[in-house]
Amino acid sequence: MKIAIFAGDGIGPEVTAQARHVLETLALPGLTLFEGDVGAAAYRRHGHPLPPETLEMARAADAVLFGAVGDFSCDDLPRALRPEQAILGLRSELGLFANLRPAAGFPGLEHLSSLKPDVARSIDLLVVRELNGDVYFGDKGERDSTGGREGWDAMSYNEAEVRRIAHTGFRAAMGRGKRLTSVDKANVLETSRIWRETVIEVAKDYPEVELEHMYVDNAAMQLVKSPGQFDTIVTGNLFGDILSDQASACVGSIGLLASASLGERQTGYGTFGLYEPIHGSAPDIAGQGKANPVAAVLSLAMLLRHSLGREEDATRIERAVEAILADGVFGGDLGGDASTQEIGDAIVRKIV
Amino acid sequence: MKIAIFAGDGIGPEVTAQARHVLETLALPGLTLFEGDVGAAAYRRHGHPLPPETLEMARAADAVLFGAVGDFSCDDLPRALRPEQAILGLRSELGLFANLRPAAGFPGLEHLSSLKPDVARSIDLLVVRELNGDVYFGDKGERDSTGGREGWDAMSYNEAEVRRIAHTGFRAAMGRGKRLTSVDKANVLETSRIWRETVIEVAKDYPEVELEHMYVDNAAMQLVKSPGQFDTIVTGNLFGDILSDQASACVGSIGLLASASLGERQTGYGTFGLYEPIHGSAPDIAGQGKANPVAAVLSLAMLLRHSLGREEDATRIERAVEAILADGVFGGDLGGDASTQEIGDAIVRKIV
Ligand SMILES: CC(C)[C@H](C(=O)O)[C@@H](O)C(=O)O
Ligand SMILES: CC(C)[C@H](C(=O)O)[C@@H](O)C(=O)O
Numbered sequence: 001m002k003i004a005i006f007a008g009d010g011i012g013p014e015v016t017a018q019a020r021h022v023l024e025t026l027a028l029p030g031l032t033l034f035e036g037d038v039g040a041a042a043y044r045r046h047g048h049p050l051p052p053e054t055l056e057m058a059r060a061a062d063a064v065l066f067g068a069v070g071d072f073s074c075d076d077l078p079r080a081l082r083p084e085q086a087i088l089g090l091r092s093e094l095g096l097f098a099n100l101r102p103a104a105g106f107p108g109l110e111h112l113s114s115l116k117p118d119v120a121r122s123i124d125l126l127v128v129r130e131l132n133g134d135v136y137f138g139d140k141g142e143r144d145s146t147g148g149r150e151g152w153d154a155m156s157y158n159e160a161e162v163r164r165i166a167h168t169g170f171r172a173a174m175g176r177g178k179r180l181t182s183v184d185k186a187n188v189l190e191t192s193r194i195w196r197e198t199v200i201e202v203a204k205d206y207p208e209v210e211l212e213h214m215y216v217d218n219a220a221m222q223l224v225k226s227p228g229q230f231d232t233i234v235t236g237n238l239f240g241d242i243l244s245d246q247a248s249a250c251v252g253s254i255g256l257l258a259s260a261s262l263g264e265r266q267t268g269y270g271t272f273g274l275y276e277p278i279h280g281s282a283p284d285i286a287g288q289g290k291a292n293p294v295a296a297v298l299s300l301a302m303l304l305r306h307s308l309g310r311e312e313d314a315t316r317i318e319r320a321v322e323a324i325l326a327d328g329v330f331g332g333d334l335g336g337d338a339s340t341q342e343i344g345d346a347i348v349r350k351i352v
Numbered sequence: 353m354k355i356a357i358f359a360g361d362g363i364g365p366e367v368t369a370q371a372r373h374v375l376e377t378l379a380l381p382g383l384t385l386f387e388g389d390v391g392a393a394a395y396r397r398h399g400h401p402l403p404p405e406t407l408e409m410a411r412a413a414d415a416v417l418f419g420a421v422g423d424f425s426c427d428d429l430p431r432a433l434r435p436e437q438a439i440l441g442l443r444s445e446l447g448l449f450a451n452l453r454p455a456a457g458f459p460g461l462e463h464l465s466s467l468k469p470d471v472a473r474s475i476d477l478l479v480v481r482e483l484n485g486d487v488y489f490g491d492k493g494e495r496d497s498t499g500g501r502e503g504w505d506a507m508s509y510n511e512a513e514v515r516r517i518a519h520t521g522f523r524a525a526m527g528r529g530k531r532l533t534s535v536d537k538a539n540v541l542e543t544s545r546i547w548r549e550t551v552i553e554v555a556k557d558y559p560e561v562e563l564e565h566m567y568v569d570n571a572a573m574q575l576v577k578s579p580g581q582f583d584t585i586v587t588g589n590l591f592g593d594i595l596s597d598q599a600s601a602c603v604g605s606i607g608l609l610a611s612a613s614l615g616e617r618q619t620g621y622g623t624f625g626l627y628e629p630i631h632g633s634a635p636d637i638a639g640q641g642k643a644n645p646v647a648a649v650l651s652l653a654m655l656l657r658h659s660l661g662r663e664e665d666a667t668r669i670e671r672a673v674e675a676i677l678a679d680g681v682f683g684g685d686l687g688g689d690a691s692t693q694e695i696g697d698a699i700v701r702k703i704v
Contacts, residue, residue, distance in 0.1 A: 084539050114471045114577055135487070135507055140542040147512030151546030155487055155507055160499030185590075187436050190492040194503030220594045221601040224576060225466055238537075242572045242594060249573040 001031045001269060001308055004061035006054065008039040009083060010281025011291035011340075012067025018293035018344030019065060019300040022320075025348045026313050034061065038090075039069030039083035039281070049086040055093055058274075062267040063307035064090070065300060066276035072283055083281075091131045096261040096274055097161075098168040099129040099240065100302075103247040106256060106325055112334060113252030115227070122228025123251055128172055129240025130165040131261055133157055134191070136237045155191050157236060162198035168262070169199075169234030170206040177231035179210045183219045183239050195236065216243070223247055248278050255279055255292035255333040256321075258299040260306055269309040275299040289339045292331035294321055297347055320350035353383045353621060353660055356413035358406065360391040361435060362633025363643035363692075364419025370645035370696030371417060371652040374672075377700050378665050386413065390442075391421030391435035391633070401438040407445055410626075414619040415659035416442070417652060418628035424635055435633075443483045448613040448626055449513075450520040451481040451592065452654075455599040458608060458677055464686060465604025467579070474580025475603055480524055481592025482517040483613055485509055486543070488589045509543050509588060514550035520614070521551075521586030522558040529583035531562045535571045535591050547588065568595070575599055600630050607631055607644035607685040608673075610651040612658055621661040627651035641691045644683035646673055649699055672702035 003023070007016040020033070036054040043049045049069065058064050069083035079085070090096065104124040105113065113120035138154030166182075173180040182199045184192035196213055203211045214222070216239045222229060223243065227250050235243060248254045257278040265272040277295030285291060298321060305314035324346040330336025331343055338346070355375070359368040372385070388406040395401045401421065410416050421435035431437070442448065456476040457465065465472035490506030518534075525532040534551045536544035548565055555563045566574070568591045574581060575595065579602050587595060600606045609630040617624040629647030637643060650673060657666035676698040682688025683695055690698070 082539065114467055116466055116468055119466045136540055142542055142546065145510040147510030149546055150508050150510035151542035151544070152506060152508035153541045153543050154504060156502050156504035158497040158499030158502035187434065188488055189505045190494055190503035191505050192503070194494065194501055217593045217597040220572065220598040224598060224601040241569045245569040246572040246576060246598065249576040
């Protein structure tokens with residue numbers, strides 16, 4: 001089993017170090033770890049945010065544990081060299097088409113949400129976001145127009161792309177509350193019309209799942225008004241970007257939320273994937289030992305579950321995290337004063 | 353002065369009737385009212401959701417008071433004949449490029465929000481949404497691809513389009529807290545790159561306004577986490593659709609929120625515009641006298657202010673609405689049992 005660790009920028013290295021610590025504590029037999037450069041760190045060393053050797057390392061691995069990328073120093077670089085190209089490049093080059101973002105409150109931490117405690121407590125949803133298509137990866141550019149310079153981006157989805165992510169959505173719903181909300185803007189977009197028609201087709205394979213369609217503006221409204229109504233949401237790349245961040249904010253403690261980006265390749269132990277915290281590189285607190293490593297540790301748990309087929313180890317980690325939160329081991333983001341290292345150590349102690 | 357009233361579908365006619373009642377109470381000299389068909393009602397009578405006579409009536413008017421469109425009976429019609437084409441058609445045919453959507457809590461009604469009362473109370477923002485461009489009005493269609501049928505939509509903005517709405521945003525910010533947040537996705541979209549560069553250009557004309565740029569995913573997050581941080585938001589058609597609905601939901605009482613869609617044409621009294629409640633046609637409660645007419649009445653206030661230059665009358669209406677809310681005249685949406693007519697009458701009594 002091979003795991004590539006791409007710690008990246010800002011607080012990425014700090015939080016990833018704790019996840020690595022937890023991983024090593026599990027002492028999995030036959031596991032090899034590799035470390036690669038991504039983001040601003042990679043740009044500084046290799047002149048590119050996603051150097052070829054990093055990409056090769058990812059291809060050779062069964063899973064990638066990703067920290068975070070992004071750095072103010074890169075704000076003036078052309079887009080192709082900016083840190084976020086590392087994550088966009090990995091998604092497209094590795095065919096990571098399915099982003100799974102669970103958003104659920106941690107019992108006792110509802111007060112961290114800006115939502116009323118009972119509303120925050122009701123949240124237990126999964127956003128399944130398509131990651132390889134949409135206006136992200138279509139043709140784009142600048143052209144002249146009668147109104148001066150014009151920026152343009154082509155948005156599209158074809159049936160095969162929608163079918164693939166719809167199956168992921170329905171399968172995820174089957175493993176949860178058997179309710180799937182497909183989010184689109186079919187009253188305006190042709191892309192959404194094909195999306196909706198294809199989702200309806202795929203639904204025939206999952207008669208047990210209750211399917212509903214919702215326009216994206218209404219979804220954004222409902223996610224605030226009564227987020228507890230959602231079980232599983234499936235949507236395109238752009239709407240998923242917005243709604244999954246909104247859902248995380250509803251939970252309130254984004255330092256605790258993890259995500260998985262899965263491809264089609266099977267590893268022998270599970271599905272190849274990349275795992276990363278929802279939070280970004282937070283350059284303002286980087287290097288101060290203040291970052292909360294829980295999201296990175298929970299990303300590791302998702303990695304063990306989905307890519308390495310080690311459900312038991314994943315659960316062990318998740319239980320350990322629940323235990324330290326119940327003990328009140330909180331970082332600054334949760335109103336406590338535990339350091340990154342202290343939180344990591346606390347999790348490790350619960351595991352051993 | 354000519355006002356065209358397009359009541360539309362569902363609860364549109366009920367709430368618009370109360371706004372009309374309020375308008376007639378003001379007894380403005382030299383005012384003529386016209387009524388036109390839009391939406392499903394227009395489709396049933398004329399075979400089109402936006403018949404030519406309706407469009408002509410709008411063009412001849414100084415302002416349009418719009419109710420709501422949408423009806424389950426039209427779900428299976430081809431998109432071009434569906435009710436929402438009425439509002440999209442009016443926006444593009446009349447050049448209504450600037451959508452103003454204020455979102456602010458009503459004192460004493462914070463409990464209606466799913467946000468904590470202090471967070472809800474902090475909301476006082478204006479979303480300025482571009483309405484004539486973006487992926488809404490670009491080329492679109494269906495084509496064959498190796499992945500089967502493919503739906504596509506072209507997203508774009510040129511400098512002239514962005515400049516125009518940016519000026520609206522900066523001017524609005526000047527009349528408010530002098531802080532403008534421009535929302536885009538410049539880390540992924542070329543459309544957003546031109547958007548951002550142009551907004552930065554326009555900013556030079558408004559040295560007093562503090563300009564900030566925010567990615568749309570972060571904006572969706574911040575709108576939940578701490579909506580009080582926003583003063584004025586300016587953004588494109590698609591992001592504006594999502595964020596303005598999210599902002600309305602944060603306030604909690606969308607039956608109270610109004611909007612204006614302004615064009616470039618000057619009417620002699622102000623700027624030509626279309627005014628409508630945020631809420632939709634709510635077919636489930638239509639015809640039962642349960643709908644809250646406050647948003648329609650407040651849309652009328654915006655109409656008087658922006659298109660007819662009657663600031664005093666606008667303020668009179670707004671004060672009357674505040675007064676009935678302070679008196680506890682609440683419809684079902686606010687936890688009371690006042691009917692549409694009773695709420696309208698109560699507002700009228702406060703005005704006389
Ligand atoms: C950094 C950015 C390009 C990226 C995206 O938009 O997908 C991020 O927001 C995310 O959701 O992972
Ligand atoms: C009905 C629909 C086309 C419309 C839009 O997307 O603009 C609506 O959601 C709105 O915001 O007025």
